[in-house]
Amino acid sequence: MAEKGSPFIVGLLVLGNIIILMSGLALYYKVYPILGVSGKDDVYAGAWISIFTGFSFFCLGVFGIIGLVSGNRLMVLLYLVLMLFVYMFECASCITSYTHRDFVKQVCSRVTRVHSLSSPLQQQYCGTSGPMDWVNYSSTFRTFYPEVVSPWPFLCCKRDPNFVILSQEGCPPVLTCLSLLQGCFDHIGHAVDSYTWGVSWFGFAILMFTCPVMLVAMYHYTTL
Numbered sequence: 001m002a003e004k005g006s007p008f009i010v011g012l013l014v015l016g017n018i019i020i021l022m023s024g025l026a027l028y029y030k031v032y033p034i035l036g037v038s039g040k041d042d043v044y045a046g047a048w049i050s051i052f053t054g055f056s057f058f059c060l061g062v063f064g065i066i067g068l069v070s071g072n073r074l075m076v077l078l079y080l081v082l083m084l085f086v087y088m089f090e091c092a093s094c095i096t097s098y099t100h101r102d103f104v105k106q107v108c109s110r111v112t113r114v115h116s117l118s119s120p121l122q123q124q125y126c127g128t129s130g131p132m133d134w135v136n137y138s139s140t141f142r143t144f145y146p147e148v149v150s151p152w153p154f155l156c157c158k159r160d161p162n163f164v165i166l167s168q169e170g171c172p173p174v175l176t177c178l179s180l181l182q183g184c185f186d187h188i189g190h191a192v193d194s195y196t197w198g199v200s201w202f203g204f205a206i207l208m209f210t211c212p213v214m215l216v217a218m219y220h221y222t223t224l
Contacts (some may be wrong), residue, residue, distance in 0.1 A: 009220050013068050016213035021061025023206045028054030049093035050203065056086040057206065064217070073224040080221065083214055087207065094203045 028051040060083050067075030135151050145153075 006220075006223070009216065009223075010068050010071075013213065013217055013220060014065050016209075016216070017061040017064040017068070020064075020206070020210055020213065021058045023202075023209070024054045024057025024059075024061060026054075027057065027203060027206060049089055049096065053086050053090040053093055053203075056082075056089075057210075060086060068217075068220070071224060073221065076217065076221050076224060080214065080217055083210070083217075087210060087214070090203055090207055094200050094207065 060079060063075070064079040064083070067079050141153055
C-alpha cells in the first residue's frame, strides 16, 4: 500500500504538537489559587477556562501525535474537531482575563486573611499590603467599627496554635507585634501574574502558534 501523507509534514506536526502540549501545561500552572479569592464570576470563569484549555491542549497534543504517527484518518479528524473546540474556549479565556486584569489586581483588598493550602494556620495575612489597608481605604468593616475602636479586624490579630487571640487588648492597636503585618498579595501574587500575563498574552501566543499547526494538520488530513 502506498504511503499516505508526507513524512516531513508528519514530523513537523509532531513537533508542533509537542510544543502545544508543553505550552498547555505551562498555561494552567499555578493559576488555581486565583479561584478562591476572585469574588467575581467573570474572573472565576476565566480562570477555570484557562485550566480547562491548558489541560485540553496537553491531552490533545498527545492524542494528535498518536493519530499522526499511526496515520489514522479518523483520529486526525477527531483531533481537528476537538482542537477547534478548545481553540474557541481559549479565545474566550484570553479576552476575559485581559479585560478583567485590573479587577484581579485589586480584588485582594476584600480579603482579610488567606491561609496556605498546605499549612492553614502557619501563614496568615491581613489586607492587601498589611493591616493599614483597613485604615487607608474604606470598607464595610469601617462602617461598623470606627478607627478609634478598632483600626483593623480581630482576624488580623496573631493567634496561638488553638486559634485563640494572643492578646485582644494589645491587638489592635497597642502592640503591632501582636498583629499580622503581612498582606495577602504576596501569597497570591504569582497567581495574579500568571492570570493577567500568562492566561492573556501567553494564551494568545499559544493561539497564534496553534493556528498554523491546525492548518497544516487540515492539509495533512486531505492527503490521508
